[in-house]
Amino acid sequence: MEQVRRTGLPPRDRDEEPAVPGPAAPAVRTQLIDDLLDEIDEVLEDSAESFVRGFVQKGGQ
Amino acid sequence: MSGVIGLETEYGVVAQGLTAEEAARELFLPVVGWGRSTNVFTPAGARLYLDVGSHPEYATPECSVLDELMAAERAGDRLMAALAAAASRRTGTAIALIKNNTDSAGHGFGCHENYQVARAGSAALAAKLIPFLVTRQIVAGAGKIQVDPAGARYLLSQRAHHTTEALSSATTRARPMINTRDEPHANGELYRRLHVIVGDSNMSTAASRFKIGSMALLLRARRSGAELPDLELANPVHAIREVAHGWRTAHPIELADGRSIKPADIQWRYLAAAESTARTAEDQTVLSLWRRTLTAWDRADFDGLETELDWLAKWRLLERYRERTGAGLADPRVLRLELAYHQLGAQGELREKLEAGGNLTGGIGRNEAAKAVTTPPATTRAHLRGRFISRARAAGREYTADWVRLRLGQGEAVALMDPFDNANLAAQALITELEAAPPAGTASELDAIFAEAGRE
Numbered sequence: 001m002e003q004v005r006r007t008g009l010p011p012r013d014r015d016e017e018p019a020v021p022g023p024a025a026p027a028v029r030t031q032l033i034d035d036l037l038d039e040i041d042e043v044l045e046d047s048a049e050s051f052v053r054g055f056v057q058k059g060g061q
Numbered sequence: 062m063s064g065v066i067g068l069e070t071e072y073g074v075v076a077q078g079l080t081a082e083e084a085a086r087e088l089f090l091p092v093v094g095w096g097r098s099t100n101v102f103t104p105a106g107a108r109l110y111l112d113v114g115s116h117p118e119y120a121t122p123e124c125s126v127l128d129e130l131m132a133a134e135r136a137g138d139r140l141m142a143a144l145a146a147a148a149s150r151r152t153g154t155a156i157a158l159i160k161n162n163t164d165s166a167g168h169g170f171g172c173h174e175n176y177q178v179a180r181a182g183s184a185a186l187a188a189k190l191i192p193f194l195v196t197r198q199i200v201a202g203a204g205k206i207q208v209d210p211a212g213a214r215y216l217l218s219q220r221a222h223h224t225t226e227a228l229s230s231a232t233t234r235a236r237p238m239i240n241t242r243d244e245p246h247a248n249g250e251l252y253r254r255l256h257v258i259v260g261d262s263n264m265s266t267a268a269s270r271f272k273i274g275s276m277a278l279l280l281r282a283r284r285s286g287a288e289l290p291d292l293e294l295a296n297p298v299h300a301i302r303e304v305a306h307g308w309r310t311a312h313p314i315e316l317a318d319g320r321s322i323k324p325a326d327i328q329w330r331y332l333a334a335a336e337s338t339a340r341t342a343e344d345q346t347v348l349s350l351w352r353r354t355l356t357a358w359d360r361a362d363f364d365g366l367e368t369e370l371d372w373l374a375k376w377r378l379l380e381r382y383r384e385r386t387g388a389g390l391a392d393p394r395v396l397r398l399e400l401a402y403h404q405l406g407a408q409g410e411l412r413e414k415l416e417a418g419g420n421l422t423g424g425i426g427r428n429e430a431a432k433a434v435t436t437p438p439a440t441t442r443a444h445l446r447g448r449f450i451s452r453a454r455a456a457g458r459e460y461t462a463d464w465v466r467l468r469l470g471q472g473e474a475v476a477l478m479d480p481f482d483n484a485n486l487a488a489q490a491l492i493t494e495l496e497a498a499p500p501a502g503t504a505s506e507l508d509a510i511f512a513e514a515g516r517e
Contacts, residue, residue, distance in 0.1 A: 023368040024419030032418035033381050036411065040401060044382075047077075048397035051157075055075045055165045055400065058082075058115060 063281040064177030064252075065123040065441050065480040066273060068134050070262055071116040071170040072141055072405070073159035076152075084156050085115040087148040095507035102462045104435040104451035104511065105136060106443030116170050117141055117158065122443030123177075123464075123480050127274050127343050129438040131266050131425045136433035136514070142405040143514035147506065160262045161403040162219035163205060165396075169223030169236070172262035174273060176255040176280055177245075177480055183253045186280075187239045189289040191227050193279065193331045194238050194259050195301045195314075196324040200354045201272040202305070203261035204372030206379075206390055206399050213391035214306070215379075217372050219261040221305035227297040238297065246464040248478045255280075259301070264403060264412050267350055267369035267423025274347030278335035287337050290330040293317040308372070311358060325358035350423070368422045374415070375402045427517055434515035442477040445488040452492055457501025467491060 024032065076084040089099045089111050100110040106122035119137030124130035138160060145158045163169050178186065202217035216222075229237035238259035245252045257276065263269035283289055294300050295315040303312050304324045313321035332351050339348055350369055357363045367373045379395055382388065388395050401411050415421040437447025449467050453460040461468045467488055468474040475487040 022419060023365070023422045026364075029368070029418070029420045030381070032415070032420055033378060034385075036378075036414055037382055037385065040398070040411070043401070044394040044397050049393040050077065051075060052165050052393050052396045052400065054077060055073060055159065056081060057073050057164045057166075057168050057170060 063277065063284055065125050066130055066177070066277060067121050067123050067175045068130060068273065069118060069120040069171070069173040069175070070134070070137055070160065071112055071118045071162075071172070073161060073164055073170065074115070074117060074145075074156065075159060075400075076154050076156040078154060079152075079156070082115040084148070085111055085117055087152055088117055088144050088156065088158075090151070091144065091147060091506040091510055095505045102446060102450055103140075104437070104447050104454070105133065105433060106437035106447035106450070107133065107137065108464075109140065117144070122437050122447065123441040124438045124443075125440045125481065126438070127270060127277070127347075128425065128429070129433075129440070130273060131270055132429040132433040133438065134269060135266065135425060135430035138405050139430060139514040140434055140510070142410070143510045145405065146513070147510050158405045159400055159403045160264060160405055161203065161205075161400070162261055163223070169220065171220070171258050172260050173240075174257040174260055174276065176257070176276060177247065178253050178255045178280060179284065180245075180249070180251060180253050183255065184241075186283060186289075187228055187241065187255065189283075190257075190276075190279065191238060191297050192290065192292040192294050192327050193275075194257065195294060195297050196304055196327045197272070197275065198261070198301070198304060198372075199308075199311075199324050199328065199358060200275075200351060200370065201260065201263065201268050202370075202372045203263055203268075203403075204375045206396060208391045208396070213389065215308065215376060215390065216305040217308050218301075218305045220259055221301045224259055224298060224301055238301070247480050252480075261371070262403075263371055265369060265371045265374060265421055265423070266425055267421075268371045270423065271347055271350045274343070275331070275335060275351060278338055278344060278347060279331060282334050282338040285338055287334055289334050290327070292322075292327060292330065295319075311361075323358075325355045328355050346423070368420060374421060375399065378402060431515045431517045435511050440483055441480055442482050442485070442488075444483040445477060445485055445492070448492050449488060449495070452495035455500050456495045456498035457503055458495065458498070469495070 074081050074084045092099060092101055102108050108120040110118050112118040121133035124133055141158050145156045148156045198218035203219050205216045205219045207214055207216050224236050224238055226235050226237040228239050228241055229235040230242045240256040240258050245254050260272055295317050300314040303314050311323055313323050315321055354366060357366055363373055367377045379398060382398055416424050437443040446462055450462055459470045465477055466474045469491050477485055
């Protein structure tokens with residue numbers, strides 16, 4: 001597995017698309033996180049508190 | 062890997078207007094319809110059951126190859142997500158499954174690793190592993206926001222504060238790191254089951270692969286005669302909490318001889334022992350993440366590792382949200398986002414989106430995970446158990462199955478005491494008999510859920 005540093009796109013074999021994607025570049029990763037946060041924003045604004053409070057189990061194991 | 066390995070995961074369940082117990086019961090209705098019990102073995106040879114405290118739990122079949130185990134773990138997640146989707150449709154209430162280890166009230170639940178080890182020398186082995194288990198959270202921890210009257214902070218591990226002893230034979234009262242209960246599920250004269258219960262559940266397959274693969278390497282090193290590091294902690298329970306609190310500062314922890322040592326330096330010593338036995342590409346993948354993470358701790362520069370380490374991937378997600386909103390760590394929206402990182406979903410799972418975009422890497426292919434929902438691993442006795450169960454069901458025959466036994470109707474039970482026995486003649490004969498039977502043509506709701514979870 002190649003390690004991705006701060007700059008540059010990850011090396012990728014252009015002929016063969018890997019079954020499992022390698023790491024995206026940092027800027028791409030930040031963009032994806034922003035997109036995900038945009039998607040989930042409504043859930044976080046609306047029902048966060050009741051969801052968190054409602055998460056009560058008994059001890060396990 | 063040198064012995065068989067299995068992983069048991071307890072999941073949390075949340076539904077508005079339902080207690081955890083009620084939600085879990087809804088979740089398991091199709092399981093009861095299929096097997097007349099909340100404790101069944103699946104066509105993959107895995108165990109699906111409701112544990113103490115109403116936790117849905119999935120125990121993978123015995124695996125001897127790390128890739129198989131990673132696929133089996135993910136298959137369990139997919140099955141749980143499909144059960145939750147079905148229960149949500151049935152009740153009209155969103156039932157969410159959370160793969161973490163602590164609820165909002167501070168209860169803990171587990172992710173248990175099982176390693177087959179030789180009986181001889183197993184007690185000394187467990188003690189030798191404690192410093193490793195106390196500090197491996199700096200790589201494998203899943204991260205956790207802890208809120209208490211003193212404020213909110215981010216810990217490396219979910220389980221650190223739920224551990225009360227190093228070694229013990231009890232689990233529901235005491236919370237040891239290694240449970241020494243002697244339940245080998247195999248020939249007990251030769252083998253023990255090393256039951257490690259201190260680990261966090263991982264969302265990142267890379268982190269899970271490290272968690273299991275590093276232990277497997279250490280056990281193999283020990284088996285081939287290599288010495289594990291000769292370290293003894295002054296107070297393992299205190300140390301595991303110190304390490305969990307130390308992601309900014311990496312507090313040194315105290316050894317029994319009075320010296321102090323950084324958590325990463327303990328890990329470097331175990332890494333050296335593991336390197337001595339590495340052979341395969343699978344081993345190298347484990348060592349690579351291990352080495353890169355320890356180097357990052359030494360340099361206090363973690364950039365790049367957020368695509369593999371759960372505690373870091375989640376931290377970066379939470380940090381980005383807090384930058385955008387100005388929310389504090391204890392803000393309910395931030396706590397909800399933390400749970401979203403651990404939430405399984407038949408559609409729209411955050412983890413799968415992170416993987417698809419290259420924000421989480423080192424996973425396994427969707428096809429392997431999908432296939433492992435109903436296909437047992439080929440290299441262990443689970444191969445026989447899984448096929449026996451699917452053939453018996455197809456033929457509409459009564460059967461019983463557990464980790465070490467298969468029985469068709471009132472016939473004689475076939476014992477499978479060797480976990481590596483994937484070609485037992487008596488079991489094969491049962492399977493052959495069932496394959497010749499006409500299909501019964503019955504299908505229950507759980508069969509449809511298996512199919513949904515197994516869709517590529």
